[in-house]
Amino acid sequence: MVSLRVNGKSLSAKGASTILESARKAGIDIPTLCYHPALPPGGACRICLVEEESTGRLLTACNTRVEGGMSILTDTQRISTARQRMLELIFARHPVDCTICEAANTCRLRLYAARYGVSGGELPRRGELLPITDANSLIHRDYSKCIGCGICVRACGEVQGAAAVEFIGSGPRYRPAATFDHPLDASECELCGLCVSLCPVGALMEKPSIHHGLETRRVDTVCPYCGCGCDLELRVAGERIIGARAEAPAAWNGVSLCAKGRYGLGFVNHPDRLGKPLERTAEGWQERSWDWALEAIAERLRRILDESGPSAVGILASAKSTNEENYLMQKFARAALGTNNVDHCARL
Amino acid sequence: MTNSIADIEKADVILVTGSNTTENHPVLAQSIKRAVLHGGTQLILVDPRKVPLARYASLHLRPKLGTDVAWLNAMARVVLRESLQDTKFVAKRTEGVDELAAFLERYEPEAMERITGIPAGVLTQAARLYARANRASIFYAMGITQHQQGTDNVRAVANLAMLCGHLGKPGTGVNPLRGQNNVQGACDMGALPAFLPGYQRVDSAEVRAKFSGAWGRDISAARGLTIGEMIEAAGAGKLRALLVFGENPVVTEPDSDGTARALDALEMLVVQDLFLTETAQMAHFVLPGRSFAEKDGTFTSTERRVQKLRRAVEAPGEAWADGESVCRLSALLGYPMIYEPAEAMREIAELTPSYAGIDHARLEKGGIQWPCPQAGHPGTPILHTDGFTRGKGAFACVEYKPPAEKTGKRYPLLLTTGRTRYAYHAGSMTVRTALAAMQRQGCLEMNPADAELLALADGDLVRVESQRGALTTRLCLSARSPQGVVFMSFHFPEERVNRLISPAFDPQSGIPEYKVTAVKVALAGGEASA
Numbered sequence: 001m002v003s004l005r006v007n008g009k010s011l012s013a014k015g016a017s018t019i020l021e022s023a024r025k026a027g028i029d030i031p032t033l034c035y036h037p038a039l040p041p042g043g044a045c046r047i048c049l050v051e052e053e054s055t056g057r058l059l060t061a062c063n064t065r066v067e068g069g070m071s072i073l074t075d076t077q078r079i080s081t082a083r084q085r086m087l088e089l090i091f092a093r094h095p096v097d098c099t100i101c102e103a104a105n106t107c108r109l110r111l112y113a114a115r116y117g118v119s120g121g122e123l124p125r126r127g128e129l130l131p132i133t134d135a136n137s138l139i140h141r142d143y144s145k146c147i148g149c150g151i152c153v154r155a156c157g158e159v160q161g162a163a164a165v166e167f168i169g170s171g172p173r174y175r176p177a178a179t180f181d182h183p184l185d186a187s188e189c190e191l192c193g194l195c196v197s198l199c200p201v202g203a204l205m206e207k208p209s210i211h212h213g214l215e216t217r218r219v220d221t222v223c224p225y226c227g228c229g230c231d232l233e234l235r236v237a238g239e240r241i242i243g244a245r246a247e248a249p250a251a252w253n254g255v256s257l258c259a260k261g262r263y264g265l266g267f268v269n270h271p272d273r274l275g276k277p278l279e280r281t282a283e284g285w286q287e288r289s290w291d292w293a294l295e296a297i298a299e300r301l302r303r304i305l306d307e308s309g310p311s312a313v314g315i316l317a318s319a320k321s322t323n324e325e326n327y328l329m330q331k332f333a334r335a336a337l338g339t340n341n342v343d344h345c346a347r348l
Numbered sequence: 349m350t351n352s353i354a355d356i357e358k359a360d361v362i363l364v365t366g367s368n369t370t371e372n373h374p375v376l377a378q379s380i381k382r383a384v385l386h387g388g389t390q391l392i393l394v395d396p397r398k399v400p401l402a403r404y405a406s407l408h409l410r411p412k413l414g415t416d417v418a419w420l421n422a423m424a425r426v427v428l429r430e431s432l433q434d435t436k437f438v439a440k441r442t443e444g445v446d447e448l449a450a451f452l453e454r455y456e457p458e459a460m461e462r463i464t465g466i467p468a469g470v471l472t473q474a475a476r477l478y479a480r481a482n483r484a485s486i487f488y489a490m491g492i493t494q495h496q497q498g499t500d501n502v503r504a505v506a507n508l509a510m511l512c513g514h515l516g517k518p519g520t521g522v523n524p525l526r527g528q529n530n531v532q533g534a535c536d537m538g539a540l541p542a543f544l545p546g547y548q549r550v551d552s553a554e555v556r557a558k559f560s561g562a563w564g565r566d567i568s569a570a571r572g573l574t575i576g577e578m579i580e581a582a583g584a585g586k587l588r589a590l591l592v593f594g595e596n597p598v599v600t601e602p603d604s605d606g607t608a609r610a611l612d613a614l615e616m617l618v619v620q621d622l623f624l625t626e627t628a629q630m631a632h633f634v635l636p637g638r639s640f641a642e643k644d645g646t647f648t649s650t651e652r653r654v655q656k657l658r659r660a661v662e663a664p665g666e667a668w669a670d671g672e673s674v675c676r677l678s679a680l681l682g683y684p685m686i687y688e689p690a691e692a693m694r695e696i697a698e699l700t701p702s703y704a705g706i707d708h709a710r711l712e713k714g715g716i717q718w719p720c721p722q723a724g725h726p727g728t729p730i731l732h733t734d735g736f737t738r739g740k741g742a743f744a745c746v747e748y749k750p751p752a753e754k755t756g757k758r759y760p761l762l763l764t765t766g767r768t769r770y771a772y773h774a775g776s777m778t779v780r781t782a783l784a785a786m787q788r789q790g791c792l793e794m795n796p797a798d799a800e801l802l803a804l805a806d807g808d809l810v811r812v813e814s815q816r817g818a819l820t821t822r823l824c825l826s827a828r829s830p831q832g833v834v835f836m837s838f839h840f841p842e843e844r845v846n847r848l849i850s851p852a853f854d855p856q857s858g859i860p861e862y863k864v865t866a867v868k869v870a871l872a873g874g875e876a877s878a
Contacts, residue, residue, distance in 0.1 A: 137785035161381025161404075185786065188403075190374060190769065208782035219660035222647050224640040225772055227526030228353070228376045229649025229715070234641060239661045241641060250714050252353050252653075258374030259770060259783060266781035267639070268661065272623050274636035275665020285634075290666060293633055294673070297591075298680035300616045304588045310568065314578040314587050317539035318594035318670065319531035322645030322657065324692035325671035326530070326537035327545060328685060329593060332674045333572075335565040336683035340550050340572025341587070344539045345595050346531050347494075347575070347859040 002068040005053075007075065013066045020048055020061040023074060030074050031083065031112050033090075033200045034149035035062040038255045039158055042150045046086050047112060050074045058082060080116060087113055088122040090147050093172060094201070095129065096120035101145070102210050103202030109147060110201075127172025135183040138191050138263050140205040143175040152176050152195030152204060159256060164189040193262040194255065197245055208263050209235075212242035220248055223261040224320065228253070230261055241265050305337065314341035349651045351485060351521030352717065352729040357383040358519030361481035363474075365394035365505075366416070366491020366863075370401055371769040373489070373525050373650075377401065380487070390481075392474045394419065395491065396764065397835060398828045407474050410830055413762045414495055414751030414864040415464040419471060420504035421455035421748065422464070426475035427511050428452060433479070434513025441735070442510050444743040451745035463748065479512045483519035490527065490766070494863045499856035500746040510741045516733040526650040528773070529640070533648030536703070536718070537696070541572030546700035562699055565683070574858040575601065576851060583610030591618045593670045594637060598627045599774040599841045602849035602860040603816050620670050625776050626841050636667040643669045645689040646711060648718070652728075654706055655715035751864040752852050755832070759814060759866035761798065763834050763848060771839035778839070790840035791824040792869065795831045799823065802869060809872040812836070814848035814865050820872045834869065838862075 001012045006023050013022035018041065023030055033045035041063035048061040053071040058079070061072075073079065090109065096119075098110055113120060133141040150167070153176055157163040164187050168177045178187035185191065196204040215235035223230040231251030235243040244265055246257045277293035278285045288296075304312050315337075317329040326344070333342040356362070356379035369377035383389035384404040393405035402408045411419050427433050428449050438445050457468035457475075464471075478484050486509055492501045506522055514520040526532045538545040544567070548555040556567040573581055579601060581587035590611070601607040611617055611630050619628040620635035628634045640647075642663040648654045671692070675685040690708040697703050705720035705727075716727040732741075755762055770786040772778045792812055794804070804810060806825040811818055812834075821836070821843050829835050836845045848867060853860045 137782055158386070159378065159382070161378050161385050163385070190370060190400075191786070192374060217660075219641075219658055221641065221657045221660060222529065222649075222655045224529050224777070226373050227528055227531055227650035228373050229529070229647060229651070229653055229655055230375050231655070234660045236660050241661060252651075253375050256375050256378055259786075260772060260778065261375075264772070264778050264781045264783045265641070267622065267777040268641045270623075270780040272780060273664045273667065274621065274623060274634065275667060276636060277666070278624075278634040280632055280634075288633075290635075290668065290673075290676070293635065294677050294680055297616070297618055297633055298677060301589055301677075301681060304615065308588055311570070312586065312588040314573060314581075314590045316575060316578070316590065316592040316595050316597065317534055317537075319528035319534045320594045320640070321530065321534070321670045322643065322689065323530065323533040323537050323648060323654070323696065324645045324689040325593075325669060325674070326534045326539045327692055327696050328671050328674050328678075328687065330538045330540075330545070331563060331685065332678045332683075334544070334559070334567050335563040336678045336681050336685075338565070338568055340541050340568055340570060341578060342539055342572055343541050343575045343578065344531070344534045345528070345575065345597075345600060346535055346540070347853075347857065 002066055004066050004068065004070040004072065006072045015066070017066055018062060019050060019059065019064050019066055019072055022066050023061065023072070028074060030061045031115070032062055033108055033112070033147060034151060036151055036155070036198050039151065039154045042154060044148060044150050045090075047083055049079055049082050049086070051076055051079055083112070084116045084118055087116055087118040091118065091120040092123040092126045094120070094147060095144055101202040102205050105214070107202055108200040130175065136185045136191065138207055138259065139184060139193065139196055140207045140210065142203055142205070145201050145203040146175050147201055147203070148174060149200060151198045151200065155194045155198050159254070160190065160192055160194050162188050162190050165195065191259040192257065193259065194257075197255065197262070206243060206263065208266060209243040212240070213237055215242060223257070225260040225264065230257055232257065232261060234265070240269050301337070310338035311341065313337050313339055317342055317344040319344050319346065349521065349523040349525070350515060350731040351518070351523055352651045353379060355518050355521070355730070356380060356485065357387050357389070359383060359389055359481070359483050359485045360519070361390050361392065361477055361484040363392040363394065363478055363484065363486045364401060365486070365488050367487055367489035367525055368395070368397070368399040368401070368766055369487065369525065370399070372527065372767050374769070376525065380404070390477060392477060396830055396833055407470060407477065409466045409470060409474055411464040411466055413764055413833060414497070415748070416492060416495065416501045417497055417504050417746055417748040418455070418460045419464045419466055420501065420508055421452055421746070422457040422460040422471055423475040423478070424448070424504070424508050424511055425452040425455040426457060426472050427479045427508070430476070432476065433511045437513030438511060442741040442743060445511070448507065448743040448745055478508070481514070483517060484512065484514045485519060485521050485523060486514070487523045487525060489525040491863060493524070493857065493859055494861060496752050496852060496854050496861045497749055498854040498859045503744040503746050506741070507743050510743065516730060518730065521730070524650070530647040532650060532652065533646065533654070536648055536700070541574055545696060546702050559699065562695075576853055576858055576860065579607050579610045582614050585613060588614065589616040590614055592627060593620050596625045596627045596774040596776060598630065599844060600838065600846065602846050602862065603851040604844045604847035605817055606851065620673055623776050623780070625774065635673055636665060638663045638667050638669045642667070646693065646708070649715070652717045653715040654703070654711065654718060656708065656711040752861060753850060753864050753866040755866050759868050761832060761834050761867050761869060763812070763814070763836065763865040763867040764863045765836055765838050765845055765849070768837045768839065771837060773839065775839040775841060789822065790837050790843045790845070791822045793824055793826050793829050793835040794869070795827060795829050795833070796825045797831050798834070799825050804869070804871060810869050811872040812848065812867050812869050814867045816850065817847040819843050819845065819847060834867065
């Protein structure tokens with residue numbers, strides 16, 4: 001442990017920690033764009049500049065390790081001016097079309113622009129707009145908005161382990177791309193959407209969520225797909241699921257989901273969902289009330305049980321139902337119907 | 349899984365077999381990829397297809413379909429021949445090693461090469477790598493179990509892990525990957541014909557007495573029927589009514605046409621589901637079900653982690669949870685039950701030793717891995733740390749048997765099936781999401797060399813035929829499949845690949861042999877799916 005001072009406040013921090021980590025732990029906020037706690041620091045955006053009091057050096061807080069006796073200032077006029085300049089430089093490449101940008105109030109660049117009083121038009125615009133890369137149905141890439149933070153590249157290599165994206169080009173054309181700039185779905189990309197979920201601006205967007213607005217609530221639950229059991233934070237607007245993230249701090253899956261967990265939830269609100277019990281009749285499907293349908297089913301079950309005994313009925317429980325429901329289903333089979341004819345698709 | 353997902357990156361060597369992990373368990377696969385890329389872990393991949401994990405593998409062994417016992421035994425043979433076994437572990441924790449050693453003498457890698465197609469040198473290298481590792485784990489999925497010899501395959505996997513002492517420690521283990529969100533839980537809860545909750549046997553009088561005491565009804569001692577047997581019994585008129593919750597056997601069961609005929613013979617088929625699936629369309633009554641986002645309760649993941657799901661949105665119309673309809677129906681049959689998930693979990697905990705310490709309130713703070721034998725118990729991330737369920741681990745001498753289906757003049761190719769990245773199971777969920785646009789239809793994956801022999805080109809409409817039936821689909825050429833092997837997913841009901849699959853199953857597990865079917869492929873005569 002080392003002792004240091006941040007804005008005059010004495011802190012003790014682990015020797016291996018960075019200025020950013022120890023400051024945030026103490027509740028002192030330092031703005032960041034290219035930093036994410038799940039990734040190794042990038043030191044690319046320089047918004048996290050802080051000042052070392054004794055030397056006057058400006059240090060990037062995200063990748064500078066704490067040293068004993070350090071005294072760090074995070075909020076001086078000099079730092080504010082430096083951050084303003086950095087933001088102005090970013091905006092020289094970043095279109096100021098916030099009114100039509102899907103990132104809207106989730107955009108961290110916009111947040112800091114407001115905080116540091118940057119309008120985006122301070123410096124003349126450099127470079128041209130790049131075409132939107134929009135070939136697949138899941139991920140929308142608008143690299144004109146890319147600020148070169150490298151979060152997507154690091155997330156893909158360090159967390160997803162796919163290393164499908166890297167930086168290509170130089171100068172104003174410097175941007176992330178799949179190898180040989182192939183379309184994502186023709187590359188090593190697994191369309192897991194991790195990069196999209198971590199992008200601090202509107203350069204990467206989840207297509208299925210576009211134009212669904214902001215969520216009204218978030219619900220922490222479990223993914224309905226494979227058996228991994230990823231923690232899923234549903235983004236819900238009204239009664240619609242408009243997206244999903246992995247953000248529960250204690251969950252084993254950290255910030256990760258896969259293509260299915262992230263983009264495969266549209267079935268919940270699909271118009272094909274059944275909303276009424278149905279009976280197949282000679283005239284086709286007839287809607288029934290629950291009471292009517294259950295009584296008709298019970299009636300037939302009673303008759304079959306009377307005539308042929310419990311071995312003539314069976315239950316297929318479900319690997320998609322809850323534990324509690326499966327428990328009740330097998331209890332129903334065994335205690336109410338009197339048969340062990342209960343199974344599910346464990347073998348498929 | 350004997351071990352936990354958090355454990356994966358602690359292994360020095362990981363052996364993955366019969367699992368296309370990056371596509372079917374993508375987030376878990378991250379840990380394997382990270383271990384290789386950043387942790388110096390060596391990956392041994394054993395899979396006939398060049399699945400995406402091959403990119404990360406130090407060794408990729410490509411056995412012929414259905415020869416798993418042969419290569420697994422050969423690896424164990426190398427371990428014993430070169431004295432690479434963990435003698436302390438074997439002496440203290442296992443029994444039957446001498447019989448195994450004598451038995452395995454016939455499984456020299458050189459002799460097995462002819463059966464498996466794996467060069468003896470590569471197999472020896474893999475065996476050494478696995479055995480010499482400080483910590484080594486094995487992961488497998490349906491590529492091991494969906495064979496007539498599936499249970500034997502698993503025993504052979506266990507032999508190898510026990511010989512090398514790679515069990516009961518972090519970064520080791522025998523780790524089956526479960527394919528559905530709650531398939532582990534459905535098994536744990538006794539949705540199985542021979543087991544009550546917690547794998548308590550129906551054929552034990554003591555177990556039955558415990559449950560009949562709690563439930564107030566006698567429990568039948570007769571083992572019930574598996575899905576496959578129920579379908580057979582339906583076809584034979586012995587099973588007259590079937591209630592299906594959230595499953596789609598017409599698409600997922602082998603011999604789809606036979607399955608449909610059998611279900612058609614039922615006097616009453618009731619299906620509760622989210623959608624009017626292919627099976628629901630055959631039902632007499634269809635009940636609207638609730639999705640995971642519309643109910644409370646728990647799921648148990650592949651690492652035995654019981655986790656709380658939470659209701660997020662209102663269900664459409666009058667959709668009810670499966671549990672609700674079961675309880676109401678039960679009441680109409682004179683056995684009232686109340687659907688209250690937290691209360692049901694209290695009952696589960698009372699009757700299921702491995703869930704005894706689990707309740708909903710605890711789960712609010714995070715999932716718990718069973719066994720969790722009492723309140724306050726932290727759960728069990730690693731099984732078998734001190735002993736096995738039966739005490740000492742017994743080595744099993746399992747003899748290799750060739751798969752039931754063989755290629756010949758009439759059916760010269762072997763078909764294997766599985767899942768793909770953007771679709772899931774019978775497809776009823778994923779087809780109704782943004783993922784559908786990523787993969788609109790299935791295809792037959794074939795090695796370009798085979799296509800050349802058959803004078804077929806990428807994108808051709810082809811007819812795939814087995815002894816059971818035929819279907820029409822597009823051909824996609826890929827070096828993923830080795831020569832002589834073709835691959836299809838079972839996601840697309842319009843193809844219904846399972847109509848090609850034999851209903852023959854592993855007599856011990858009841859698992860059908862989805863992974864090996866002899867087929868022939870020819871240019872389709874322009875007609876749609878037969």
